[in-house]
Amino acid sequence: MINSSKYRQLRLGLLGVGVVLFGAQWLFGSFPIWLFAAPMNLLIGALWLVLVWEGFRRRTTLPIVQYLLSAEATYIALAVAAIIALVLGLQSSPQTTSWPVVGGFFYVLTVLSLVILRGWRNEGGVRWRFLITHCGLWLAMTSALLGAPDKAVLRAEVGAEPTREAVNEQGKKSYLDYELRLEKFEVENSENGTPQMFRAVVEVDGEIVDIEVNTPYSQRYGEDIYLVSYEKNSCILQIVREPWRGITMVGIAMLLLGAFLLFLQGFGGAKQ
Numbered sequence: 001m002i003n004s005s006k007y008r009q010l011r012l013g014l015l016g017v018g019v020v021l022f023g024a025q026w027l028f029g030s031f032p033i034w035l036f037a038a039p040m041n042l043l044i045g046a047l048w049l050v051l052v053w054e055g056f057r058r059r060t061t062l063p064i065v066q067y068l069l070s071a072e073a074t075y076i077a078l079a080v081a082a083i084i085a086l087v088l089g090l091q092s093s094p095q096t097t098s099w100p101v102v103g104g105f106f107y108v109l110t111v112l113s114l115v116i117l118r119g120w121r122n123e124g125g126v127r128w129r130f131l132i133t134h135c136g137l138w139l140a141m142t143s144a145l146l147g148a149p150d151k152a153v154l155r156a157e158v159g160a161e162p163t164r165e166a167v168n169e170q171g172k173k174s175y176l177d178y179e180l181r182l183e184k185f186e187v188e189n190s191e192n193g194t195p196q197m198f199r200a201v202v203e204v205d206g207e208i209v210d211i212e213v214n215t216p217y218s219q220r221y222g223e224d225i226y227l228v229s230y231e232k233n234s235c236i237l238q239i240v241r242e243p244w245r246g247i248t249m250v251g252i253a254m255l256l257l258g259a260f261l262l263f264l265q266g267f268g269g270a271k272q
Helices: 004-028 040-057 063-068 071-089 099-119 128-146 245-271
Strands: 152-158 163-167 173-189 195-204 207-212 217-220 223-230 235-241
Touching (some): 040 099, 040 128, 063 099, 071 099, 152 173, 173 235, 207 223
Antiparallel strands (some): 152 235, 163 173
């Protein structure tokens, strides 16, 4: 156990890190998350896991790990997770690119990882409901953090001539590994003449596909093409690449399964 003076020092250290993160946001703007795209994010993730594991192994001699395994650190992690969820939920296009959000993610994930390592089994064996629920949350949050640098949003103006050219959110030109060509654009009006459906018939590498507003075409796993707008002789398509989406979905599925198992446990307990 760590004494009260150590606790105070660790609390102050945690508070200091928070102040530094907010200061970095004020001084430098958004966190340069694009610098940590694959494979850098994979290397950082692997190094972080090794440090967490080593810290857990040496927890009896490391006050910082003892603190992170305390109830107080868990309550702070829950509060930080709730604030991050609220902040991202209020954004129309959630971005994990601010220094406090990135730091908060790492803190919550570190505490969660240590909690999993400590509590995944007890004298009765593996705690499956605990493991499924906590690992599901861990996967969802880890993919959101480490997968953010690999997410790309591109826009392409597509007309009668085939094109591979697109631009990213910073306006930098990029080239797709497939061709896009507009075959035709259709608008369906309601009885009062108000447009109610917009559809672009697009040739994607020789395949004719329909792309409607809010109904994207999935070019490949983790890459969707959205219809954004239509101009005189062309349409604007948005290509969204999320290679970590599958991991996020697995994490969410595990969370739902864990919640369902907890519900069954409570229902069975009520019957007994």
